Amino acid sequence: MDYGTYRGVYTLILMVLFLVIVYWAYNKKSKSKFDDIAQSIFEEDEVNKDPNLKEQKNGND
Template sequence: MDAGTIHAIWTVILFLSMVGIIFWAYSKKQKARFDEAANLVFADEEENTTSSNKTTGVDKQ
């Protein structure tokens, strides 16, 4: 096996890995999990707001 063949095999392996990751990321089974992860930032802000209201005794409206 020469270097060209090894590079070609490595390219095919990396391409198939990339295609597999794309199918995994866009599969419908992962949508709920990704949506939950996307909203974690907002949930953290809500927790910080409610905890600061409890400590100061101020009710923000």
């Protein structure tokens, strides 16, 4: 195998990896998980603003 063949195989592997990542990111099964992660930043802000929520969370420790 020459250098050009290795580059072709490497390019093919990267293309397949890219397509797998795109499929995983836009898969409907992953949507709910990604939505929960996206909304988690707002939940942390609410806990920091409301001292009662902090007490509820820390009271269980």
